[in-house]
Amino acid sequence: MPSDRAPTRIQRKNRAAILEAALDVFSSHGFRGSTVDQIAKAAGLSKPNLLYYFPSKEAIFNELMAGLLDTWLDPLRALDPDGEPLEEILAYVQRKLQMSRDYPRESRLYANEIVQGAPRLHDVIAADLNVLVEEKAHLLQGWMDAGRINRAHPKHLLFSIWSLTQHYADFDAQVRTLMGDEDPFDAAPQYLETLYRRMLTPNI
Amino acid sequence: MPSDRAPTRIQRKNRAAILEAALDVFSSHGFRGSTVDQIAKAAGLSKPNLLYYFPSKEAIFNELMAGLLDTWLDPLRALDPDGEPLEEILAYVQRKLQMSRDYPRESRLYANEIVQGAPRLHDVIAADLNVLVEEKAHLLQGWMDAGRINRAHPKHLLFSIWSLTQHYADFDAQVRTLMGDEDPFDAAPQYLETLYRRMLTPNI
DNA sequence: CCTTGATTTGACCAACTGGTCAAACTCACG
């Protein structure tokens, strides 16, 4: 185990390499489907050497998840109560879509966990995420009550944004097969903007 | 191995119990995360006894998948070229939503596979699903060209229906945590109907 | 260059897992 002192150059490099490799492996095989050996090889280390930096497979996973969740919720946090409602929501949709394009592994890692019942995430969801969702659902409800966007169940609205955007990362294998040569991310931004604009623009 | 004759009463009962148990186990832990022992126990059999009915873990999985895919695509097949376009699409959305409510395990089993890159499904997707999607995308495009529904990328339209409806099954753990006491399926049908009606009703 | 702590590794272990097999048991039917 590395000492408690300030991390050495080697420690920083290897811990980063391990987390990067673990993201790759965990996101494409799930926790149970991944082996320490796989991660070690992907990080260019031997298995005992990897376990010199992290005490266990689970510890790697947890550190990865902790780091992920923070950045994962940033786009929603950025929903500005003082902005123009429709534009705020559309911008949020585009930020989420960007994340699916730029960080598909993170999205799949998260999806893997939730699909399997979130055994290692239940607490975090019940705590941090719940608070954030309540706050933003309330904000959306306020905009609807003020007639600035069309009415819709605010939580279902959030769910729909998550599912529509993350779909392009999580179901990438299916989407790409069905789209052939066309890059899904060419038309997706336009499609989602149209969808939410038509849905939320206040009726005259 | 059971003989080639017509299946006995016991064979029918046990094979059904195994497939039912396997659906439970595979859908909540993924293929790699599931063990033959788990499935056997859930089916009320010993491991060797289970392997008397199926030659391998993979064989169980494959039989499960083959049976699933057929029924999984039925709602899309039922999209009727001769129907009223908007109502056809809305009915399809509701059928898919029903499936998420009534067969969440099947949805998660499928999701588990796709998220992990569809290693055991690539051929089927590239073949059957692709043909069906091309056909229905063409139908949707026709409706748009005739001005009977608003324009939108037809494949992305299909993706959006899949992702929005399956989300309630696949991310059930998250959705239920965030909805508290409220049953997600109370408001979901209404929400999705409104969404697609606003989106697709032709502009005047 | 030498010491000391940091890093790396081969060898190893125990638990688990998918699968086999021969022997035992059960059932349906003549």
Add this chain to the structure above:
DNA sequence: CGTGAGTTTGACCAGTTGGTCAAATCAAGG
């Protein structure tokens, strides 16, 4: 009720996996 096919199981095996450990190697400051 006897018999042969159908069914069940305990014992077992080989490969994999997460994790340990002592010994070897390396890096950096004195």
